Amino acid sequence: MKQYFAPGRVNLIGEHLDYNGGLVLPAALTIGVTATFIPRNDNRIVLRSATHSFSKEVSLDDEIVFDAKNDWTNYPLGIIAQLLKENHSVPACEIVYESNLPEGSGLSSSAAVEVLTAYALLSQAESNVNLVWLANFCKQVENDFIGVKCGIMDQYAVALGKKDHALLLDCNKVRHEYIPFELGDYKLMVMNTMKPRSLIHSKYNERKSECEAALHIIQTTKSEIENLCEADMFWLDVLTDEVLRKRARHVISENLRVKEAAKVLEWNDLSTFGRLMNASHTSLKNDYEVTGIELDTLAETAQEQKGCLGARMTGAGFGGCAIAIVHQSAVEEFKNKVQEKYLLVTGLHCEIYETQIGDGVHQIN
Ligand code: ADP
Numbered sequence: 413m414k415q416y417f418a419p420g421r422v423n424l425i426g427e428h429l430d431y432n433g434g435l436v437l438p439a440a441l442t443i444g445v446t447a448t449f450i451p452r453n454d455n456r457i458v459l460r461s462a463t464h465s466f467s468k469e470v471s472l473d474d475e476i477v478f479d480a481k482n483d484w485t486n487y488p489l490g491i492i493a494q495l496l497k498e499n500h501s502v503p504a505c506e507i508v509y510e511s512n513l514p515e516g517s518g519l520s521s522s523a524a525v526e527v528l529t530a531y532a533l534l535s536q537a538e539s540n541v542n543l544v545w546l547a548n549f550c551k552q553v554e555n556d557f558i559g560v561k562c563g564i565m566d567q568y569a570v571a572l573g574k575k576d577h578a579l580l581l582d583c584n585k586v587r588h589e590y591i592p593f594e595l596g597d598y599k600l601m602v603m604n605t606m607k608p609r610s611l612i613h614s615k616y617n618e619r620k621s622e623c624e625a626a627l628h629i630i631q632t633t634k635s636e637i638e639n640l641c642e643a644d645m646f647w648l649d650v651l652t653d654e655v656l657r658k659r660a661r662h663v664i665s666e667n668l669r670v671k672e673a674a675k676v677l678e679w680n681d682l683s684t685f686g687r688l689m690n691a692s693h694t695s696l697k698n699d700y701e702v703t704g705i706e707l708d709t710l711a712e713t714a715q716e717q718k719g720c721l722g723a724r725m726t727g728a729g730f731g732g733c734a735i736a737i738v739h740q741s742a743v744e745e746f747k748n749k750v751q752e753k754y755l756l757v758t759g760l761h762c763e764i765y766e767t768q769i770g771d772g773v774h775q776i777n
């Protein structure tokens with residue numbers, strides 16, 4: 413019996429830049445999903461999860477296709493189907509998933525399940541699974557089998573995350589670099605709005621088209637750039653539509669913030685990093701308009717607390733989670749104050765998780 417772990421992830425800074433060819437800075441968390449791998453002597457795979465009552469048994473001889481009735485098991489089934497299609501050896505087994513990562517809250521539990529499943533299955537025959545390949549493979553399964561058109565960031569961070577490091581990922585060139593991120597006496601707090609992300613798909617597509625429209629105008633009037641992230645702040649005046657100008661201003665300024673963040677983290681300047689987080693949130697609120705009362709209340713209340721270096725929403729927005737960097741001596745008071753204010757303003761109870769930056773997918777025994 414072997415056990416494997418895949419973490420959840422947060423994006424520390426660089427929001428809504430993946431589809432604009434920019435830089436993102438995700439990190440793997442110390443909370444995540446664990447899989448217990450139990451070999452079987454037949455040709456069947458059994459999938460169970462401690463957080464779901466539905467379980468599934470399939471034969472490796474059957475054709476595996478997406479079926480909504482298969483509920484959460486579509487994620488591991490998608491991985492199995494694609495591994496078989498590409499002629500990898502897939503061993504008969506039972507896989508039992510356990511998790512302390514909230515599902516559907518923007519911390520990439522889906523990528524954790526995908527990467528974990530592929531890693532556990534491949535590890536039975538291969539001693540060194542290529543993690544960059546693995547991230548791309550799992551992203552393709554989420555795009556094609558599950559039908560979610562996510563970018564590469566989630567699977568990359570879950571597969572390649574490294575303890576006390578952030579992953580600087582260039583979404584245009586698909587290249588990554590590790591940036592030291594030592595929290596020392598600080599904690600990474602993840603604050604869950606506990607709000608269903610209902611607007612997310614329509615607004616996400618709307619922002620994507622707005623960025624495409626802004627890029628097109630800049631391309632025809634200023635420069636043949638390929639991505640909006642390459643645009644210069646001084647070109648914004650060609651965008652006469654105020655909405656497009658605001659969207660582009662967020663994208664360009666956020667990309668500059670990621671560059672600066674990577675620089676200040678080289679000498680572990682967490683205070684400046686915190687200020688960049690605050691500026692990122694303001695830009696996402698005012699220029700990109702993807703926050704909402706829940707994320708604003710969490711991030712802005714967090715920013716006012718003693719011992720907090722900075723806070724911002726993380727992920728696509730309209731719900732999901734916000735993050736904050738808080739001194740360990742102030743953590744308890746921080747939690748109480750933020751939860752109290754959040755309840756008062758929204759009528760909702762928020763969950764707050766105290767985490768660290770951990771390693772990507774790995775075996776744990
Ligand atoms: P996110 O990736 O932000 O957490 P998604 O909606 O993309 O949100 O993925 C959440 C889905 O992933 C869950 O609804 C469930 O189907 C699946 N999932 C995540 N964690 C587990 C788990 N521990 N066991 C079973 N299924 C899980």
Ligand code: MG
Nearest residue numbers: 520521522523
């Ligand atoms: Mg997901």
